[in-house]
Amino acid sequence: MHFSVLDLFTIGVGPSSSHTVGPMRAAARFVESLGDLPVTRLRCDLYGSLAATGKGHSTDTALLLGFLGHHPESVPVAEIQTLLNQIRTGGTLTLPNGRTIPFNEKADLDFKRLKPLPRHPNGMHFQALDENDTVLREDIIYSMGGGFIASEHELDHPPASSVTEIPFPYDSGAELLAHCEATGQSIAELTLANEAAFRPENETRERFDAVWAAMQECVNNGCSNEGLLPGGLKISRRAHKLHQNLCNRNEAALSDPLAVLDWVNLYALAVNEENAAGGRVVTAPTNGAAGIIPAVLHYATRFRHSPHGHPVHRFLLTAGAIATLYKKNASLSGADVGCQGEVGVACSMAAGALVEFLGGTPQQVENAAEIGMEHNLGLTCDPVGGLVQIPCIERNAMGSVKAINAARLAMTGDGSHYISLDKVIRTMLDTGRDMKSKYKETSRGGLAVNVVEC
Numbered sequence: 145m146h147f148s149v150l151d152l153f154t155i156g157v158g159p160s161s162s163h164t165v166g167p168m169r170a171a172a173r174f175v176e177s178l179g180d181l182p183v184t185r186l187r188c189d190l191y192g193s194l195a196a197t198g199k200g201h202s203t204d205t206a207l208l209l210g211f212l213g214h215h216p217e218s219v220p221v222a223e224i225q226t227l228l229n230q231i232r233t234g235g236t237l238t239l240p241n242g243r244t245i246p247f248n249e250k251a252d253l254d255f256k257r258l259k260p261l262p263r264h265p266n267g268m269h270f271q272a273l274d275e276n277d278t279v280l281r282e283d284i285i286y287s288m289g290g291g292f293i294a295s296e297h298e299l300d301h302p303p304a305s306s307v308t309e310i311p312f313p314y315d316s317g318a319e320l321l322a323h324c325e326a327t328g329q330s331i332a333e334l335t336l337a338n339e340a341a342f343r344p345e346n347e348t349r350e351r352f353d354a355v356w357a358a359m360q361e362c363v364n365n366g367c368s369n370e371g372l373l374p375g376g377l378k379i380s381r382r383a384h385k386l387h388q389n390l391c392n393r394n395e396a397a398l399s400d401p402l403a404v405l406d407w408v409n410l411y412a413l414a415v416n417e418e419n420a421a422g423g424r425v426v427t428a429p430t431n432g433a434a435g436i437i438p439a440v441l442h443y444a445t446r447f448r449h450s451p452h453g454h455p456v457h458r459f460l461l462t463a464g465a466i467a468t469l470y471k472k473n474a475s476l477s478g479a480d481v482g483c484q485g486e487v488g489v490a491c492s493m494a495a496g497a498l499v500e501f502l503g504g505t506p507q508q509v510e511n512a513a514e515i516g517m518e519h520n521l522g523l524t525c526d527p528v529g530g531l532v533q534i535p536c537i538e539r540n541a542m543g544s545v546k547a548i549n550a551a552r553l554a555m556t557g558d559g560s561h562y563i564s565l566d567k568v569i570r571t572m573l574d575t576g577r578d579m580k581s582k583y584k585e586t587s588r589g590g591l592a593v594n595v596v597e598c
């Protein structure tokens with residue numbers, strides 16, 4: 145099955161692609177399937193990681209917005225609180241077909257904490273009932289990571305892709321490099337050619353421009369907004385002050401050769417603070433790890449020179465090609481493989497994409513992507529309080545700096561190296577499978593249970 149790399153960069157809302165974006169999509173899809181059925185009650189049981197950390201990850205509010213027919217790409221962020229208040233104080237919700245039904249959130253969103261469903265750690269069981277409590281329609285839908293969803297039926301019978309042929313099909317990094325060697329094209333050029341099977345090139349470029357504009361807007365918002373992040377941790381936003389400090393620095397500060405890293409940190413913090421606050425962000429490839437691609441791309445466009453035309457498109461095309469390898473052969477879900485699948489993958493994507501931006505060879509791109517993941521292997525997911533704040537926000541800053549260093553390391557060589565990207569992806573999956581579930585987005589291990597009280 146072929147999918148577009150643009151599916152890996154959706155403009156949505158925070159704080160989580162698997163626990164917010166996926167559930168909103170699933171709820172909207174479920175209510176849109178109800179047609180004119182005489183529904184008087186809607187229910188959703190949540191299982192596994194969604195049940196364990198769903199409240200901190202705003203899964204409940206995502207489901208309510210989905211029941212209203214909102215989608216992550218278009219939900220009016222500024223009106224979310226009003227929409228939620230209307231449901232919670234009014235005790236009713238209006239379905240996309242115009243039918244208004246009573247809704248009791250406590251009774252009808254059931255977080256079944258200790259029970260995962262068999263096919264994936266992020267399971268949802270939706271039911272639509274009539275006035276006699278007879279089930280009119282039900283569906284089990286999984287949130288697979290990165291905002292992707294699949295019903296039980298779709299997992300058994302994957303839907304046929306509307307695109308059956310692309311010019312350069314690949315399932316592994318080795319196959320991708322073989323296409324590059326055979327054609328003399330870069331990974332970005334091959335990916336752009338593959339995208340032409342989905343839509344005309346000008347449309348692909350326009351959509352990448354929209355993604356980049358949304359990333360820039362997110363950084364700007366993160367630099368402007370102040371105050372405490374939502375949730376019980378009382379974490380203050382840092383990006384605003386850091387931005388002011390960086391803008392007011394005197395010339396002497398420029399003698400620090402690593403001063404540019406402060407800007408990289410700023411970009412990542414700004415995005416992930418917006419994400420934690422439920423703002424508009426680009427999933428890249430998840431929301432928890434949404435800061436790394438924009439941070440490295442801001443660094444590249446502001447501080448580095450690219451020898452290519454359309455360097456931002458090349459960066460995003462390459463990042464998307466690398467993410468495709470992880471999606472096909474491992475996982476993009478912290479609930480499935482730990483934070484390796486989120487921050488690790490974003491670091492790998494950004495490292496390879498930066499090499500492409502800087503004019504490196506496909507072999508150097510593959511090398512950088514491999515380094516980016518190799519040094520994130522074993523990274524657990526242990527969000528404190530079930531919120532996408534600690535360690536997530538800072539972890540994006542660290543992942544961004546690591547990606548830049550991975551690109552630098554790869555650019556010092558000729559692309560030949562010992563461990564291939566395919567091998568490190570396989571190792572990431574194996575490590576994730578061996579990881580105890582308490583380290584996979586359940587907030588039952590790691591930092592989530594060992595925070596020292598001051």
Ligand code: SF4
Binds near residue numbers: 486
């Ligand atoms: S620790 Fe990593 S995987 Fe877990 S919620 Fe935070 S960013 Fe996502």
